[in-house]
Amino acid sequence: MGTGDHAEVSDDVPHRGAPEADAMQYPLSGQAAVVTGGNSGVGRSATEMLLRAGADVTMICRSRERGERALAEIRDAEMRDAGIASGGAGAEATGAGGGKPGRTSDTAPQPEVTLEIADMSRQADVRAAAESIGARLPAIDILVNNAGISSARRTLSADAFELTFATNHIGHFLLTHLLLERLEAGRGRIVNVSSRGHRGGDLRRASLDDIARGRAWKGPLQAYADSKLANILFTFESVRRWGGLGITANAVHPGVLATDIWNKTPRIARLLIRPFTWFMDRPEVGGAAVMNLVAGPGGNGVSGSYFNVQREEKPSAQASDRILAHELWERSLEWTRG
Numbered sequence: 636m637g638t639g640d641h642a643e644v645s646d647d648v649p650h651r652g653a654p655e656a657d658a659m660q661y662p663l664s665g666q667a668a669v670v671t672g673g674n675s676g677v678g679r680s681a682t683e684m685l686l687r688a689g690a691d692v693t694m695i696c697r698s699r700e701r702g703e704r705a706l707a708e709i710r711d712a713e714m715r716d717a718g719i720a721s722g723g724a725g726a727e728a729t730g731a732g733g734g735k736p737g738r739t740s741d742t743a744p745q746p747e748v749t750l751e752i753a754d755m756s757r758q759a760d761v762r763a764a765a766e767s768i769g770a771r772l773p774a775i776d777i778l779v780n781n782a783g784i785s786s787a788r789r790t791l792s793a794d795a796f797e798l799t800f801a802t803n804h805i806g807h808f809l810l811t812h813l814l815l816e817r818l819e820a821g822r823g824r825i826v827n828v829s830s831r832g833h834r835g836g837d838l839r840r841a842s843l844d845d846i847a848r849g850r851a852w853k854g855p856l857q858a859y860a861d862s863k864l865a866n867i868l869f870t871f872e873s874v875r876r877w878g879g880l881g882i883t884a885n886a887v888h889p890g891v892l893a894t895d896i897w898n899k900t901p902r903i904a905r906l907l908i909r910p911f912t913w914f915m916d917r918p919e920v921g922g923a924a925v926m927n928l929v930a931g932p933g934g935n936g937v938s939g940s941y942f943n944v945q946r947e948e949k950p951s952a953q954a955s956d957r958i959l960a961h962e963l964w965e966r967s968l969e970w971t972r973g
């Protein structure tokens with residue numbers, strides 16, 4: 636399923652206006668959110684829902700072209716909601732730190748969506764994006780670590796890590812650390828998008844170094860599962876280490892969703908999966924699962940939990956292994972030492 640399948644921001648969103656109505660309808664008004672992989676699938680849906688709830692959103696995307704296209708579409712939809720004929724909002728979408736999407740004449744400012752370009756598997760990119768975000772935002776209220784891949788082959792990243800692990804775990808570990816002060820200032824809620832596939836993960840089958848460097852490669856499914864297990868270990872350890880800072884963190888399996896992720900699997904797997912995409916949920920189910928952890932009942936102080944879509948659940952035994960979580964954290968610090 637392509638990005639064209641994303642539902643547009645619905646036309647029944649009320650216009651911003653009366654302050655009491657704003658507080659109810661825009662519960663995240665004035666909050667700053669950062670979403671990795673915001674141009675597609677779960678990240679795109681979460682971005683749209685955060686904006687509708689009033690938050691300003693920074694999307695981190697690896698492709699300028701795909702990021703700008705999503706930015707233009709989202710801004711167009713925002714302006715339609717605000718009752719403004721855009722006259723080609725896409726023309727404004729000039730990339731990182733682009734201008735405001737528009738304002739209604741007599742109401743509160745529209746939430747702002749901004750694009751940062753970074754390949755999450757490249758530490759230099761992550762550092763540059765974090766610096767740019769840090770310079771712009773004094774506080775971050777919401778961080779959605781969502782971008783993810785399943786590399787079909789054993790491939791090494793620019794920093795010589797296995798690509799799936801580098802993207803799904805190491806890049807997000809680094810980004811979160813670099814944004815820590817801003818998250819502390821915003822009493823940030825971190826949502827790490829994992830997968831129920833983490834249950835197949837095994838970070839004890841070899842040394843963490845061998846797994847991270849791709850020397851213990853056992854195929855794309857194992858690499859993906861290992862990286863999604865790492866997402867949950869990181870979540871739980873960050874609560875132990877950062878809970879005192881007022882930061883919360885939860886991990887979520889967003890559902891089995893018809894998103895672009897399946898188009899990026901090897902051709903044979905794509906052909907096998909294609910009939911099943913009919914039975915998959917829409918990306919919005921994942922967006923709503925993220926929202927549940929930042930604005931819904933799950934967001935009310937819940938921290939250190941794993942959610943299967945909207946329901947709290949016990950993750951795998953390894954995901955709850957404190958020694959493994961500690962080891963992974965220490966190794967990840969070494970892997971990301973600048």
Ligand SMILES: NC(=O)c1ccc[n+]([C@@H]2O[C@H](COP(=O)([O-])OP(=O)(O)OC[C@H]3O[C@@H](n4cnc5c(N)ncnc54)[C@H](OP(=O)(O)O)[C@@H]3O)[C@@H](O)[C@H]2O)c1
Pocket residue numbers: 671672673674675676677678695696697698701753754755756757781782783784802828829830831888889890891892893894895896897918
């Ligand atoms: N779909 C499911 O059924 C499912 C199930 C469980 C968990 N998940 C998780 O949900 C998350 C979102 O996936 P999705 O299903 O929404 O798939 P998707 O539509 O393919 O979205 C993935 C997003 O991550 C971005 N991305 C990939 N590699 C990146 C990199 N190196 N740097 C920056 N951005 C990168 C993609 O950018 P491009 O558009 O440029 O590729 C895209 O925006 C992933 O963490 C995935 O593991 C999905």
